[in-house]
Amino acid sequence: MFSDRFDQLVQALRILPSVGPKSAQRMALHLIMKNKEGAVGLAHALNEATSYIHECSICHSLTEDEVCNICVSHERDDQILCLVESPADVMAIEQSGSFRGKYHVLGGHLSPLDGIGPDEIGIPYLLQRLSGGNVKEVILATNATVEGQATAHYIVEAAKHLPVQMTRIAQGVPQGGELEYVDSHTLSQAVHNRMRMK
């Protein structure tokens, strides 16, 4: 519109998730007109983050060091491992404050049609990690999707020779969920997995 570099900025902003052409234009104008300093700061933060953040060599979550701050912590129980698909899931569970063990990030889920088998999500490395003998329980916290369930089941099978307990995060009605708005699959799962109160 105004110049090539303006159009290039609009295009570049489109890589952000859920930013369409209209919001990209609005963002570009806002940065140029109202916050050039912030835009320069954002550019710096992008360059820094992309240069220094990489996978933790132990859990495959994100870190700037060789090993992430969760793996390195002595405050956290290393006998219990929460297995998730991605660093976003680590973030979600950490923010829930519900877990004080360590993590294992697969980096995806099994998806044979896309050529993603056990090797692609590092199952051999997971089994090696579990063979160390230190881990007593693995909480399978893959997504509650078809692929996430299949991945969890595959791991239970693959690790059945190891003396490690395998648990699955509970599925059911979400907190505050009104039954009439909960989908019927979730509801039937919730009834099936009902828990005794008395």
Place this chain on the structure above:
Amino acid sequence: MFSDRFDQLVQALRILPSVGPKSAQRMALHLIMKNKEGAVGLAHALNEATSYIHECSICHSLTEDEVCNICVSHERDDQILCLVESPADVMAIEQSGSFRGKYHVLGGHLSPLDGIGPDEIGIPYLLQRLSGGNVKEVILATNATVEGQATAHYIVEAAKHLPVQMTRIAQGVPQGGELEYVDSHTLSQAVHNRMRMK
């Protein structure tokens, strides 16, 4: 969360309009995990745009040159000037394809309580521009807000000694607007400004 640079990136993304803490986290993760190359490109585009884009010395819209491509164009009628509050308005009108003249960007509207008077939005420069004798009509396309209306009225008064026709963009029911959802002020304006069909 994962590291200082990750948190700094999340913070930096918060300067984008309508990006809250959750979307900033989602954006940061997406960039680091899925599109590092795009992130580096975005950083470059931000640095380029903030370094090279500035106000056009004639119309005060945005450009990388001394004068913008609209001001410099011989294809556009320089006897008719569309007066708007901001470059965003230039963009909106250009995208509507409804105007082939030149622009004048005020950079705001009158707002006495915020200390924004005629000098702050360059009214003296506007009058000087209109005194040149070339411009025959000014389309007042300030926003249809209280401040935009007041600014338009002020300009009509300030320029009344000049032989320049002043028009105001029409106000009424928006295209596709269903009457029951149109606010009553707009509706009463639309009835008042009704146009003869036969």
